[in-house]
Amino acid sequence: DTAVSQTPKYLVTQMGNDKSIKCEQNLGHDTMYWYKQDSKKFLKIMFSYNNKELIINETVPNRFSPKSPDKAHLNLHINSLELGDSAVYFCASSQAYRAETQYFGPGTRLLVL
Amino acid sequence: DQQVKQNSPSLSVQEGRISILNCDYTNSMFDYFLWYKKYPAEGPTFLISISSIKDKNEDGRFTVFLNKSAKHLSLHIVPSQPGDSAVYFCAASEGAQKLVFGQGTRLTINP
Numbered sequence: 001d002t003a004v005s006q007t008p009k010y011l012v013t014q015m016g017n018d019k020s021i022k023c024e025q026n027l028g029h030d031t032m033y034w035y036k037q038d039s040k041k042f043l044k045i046m047f048s049y050n051n052k053e054l055i056i057n058e059t060v061p062n063r064f065s066p067k068s069p070d071k072a073h074l075n076l077h078i079n080s081l082e083l084g085d086s087a088v089y090f091c092a093s094s095q096a097y098r099a100e101t102q103y104f105g106p107g108t109r110l111l112v113l
Numbered sequence: 114d115q116q117v118k119q120n121s122p123s124l125s126v127q128e129g130r131i132s133i134l135n136c137d138y139t140n141s142m143f144d145y146f147l148w149y150k151k152y153p154a155e156g157p158t159f160l161i162s163i164s165s166i167k168d169k170n171e172d173g174r175f176t177v178f179l180n181k182s183a184k185h186l187s188l189h190i191v192p193s194q195p196g197d198s199a200v201y202f203c204a205a206s207e208g209a210q211k212l213v214f215g216q217g218t219r220l221t222i223n224p
Contacts, residue, residue, distance in 0.1 A: 004156065009154075035214075040216055041216040041217050042115065042214060042215070042216045043157070043202060043204075043214035043217075044214070045211055045212065045213075048211070056211055090156050090157070092156070100145055100147050100159070100162050100206060100212075101159065102159070102212065103156075103158075103159075104149075104156025104157045104158070105156050106154060106155050106156050107154075107155075107156055
């Protein structure tokens, strides 16, 4: 039974399109995160939600918009995709403010052509 | 400006020997350090952590050492096993709220 799941696992799309990545956790955690692993392999936090409220918003273009319909879900919408958006996106969850105990999803590999 | 760096992109070690993975950081406000392990097509999984009030933490074959004056931490795996082959990420946090990751080191254990 997967703790943190993401869909899709792979996403290939054209520049300018709008796409969404979904994330669900069944751990009962109240904090969820989105990370981007870029071409240099650094994992960088993009957003964090606690109880459906945005608590961390790093300097991410506003083409990226997270949406948390409930505590178990945190979706990532990306508008007007650009080549530089190609990366692996990881969703994670943890108990409130216990960043050291984050559980990660398998990642979504996004390729923008 | 990368606050956490792993300067060795890869490391190859003989099975049974010790693996030492290194990590450097620049932010002196970091107070918690972690190592994550990642297999292909999976997300990172938590391996071991250390608080800044300690200089060593051990969990079975895994030991993390912290040198605050040098802003350096290392992960020792002994003895190394084939199943340890993975990418290892070092991470740091300030106040347990946000993790800052290094770029990872790919460890290969040779039989």
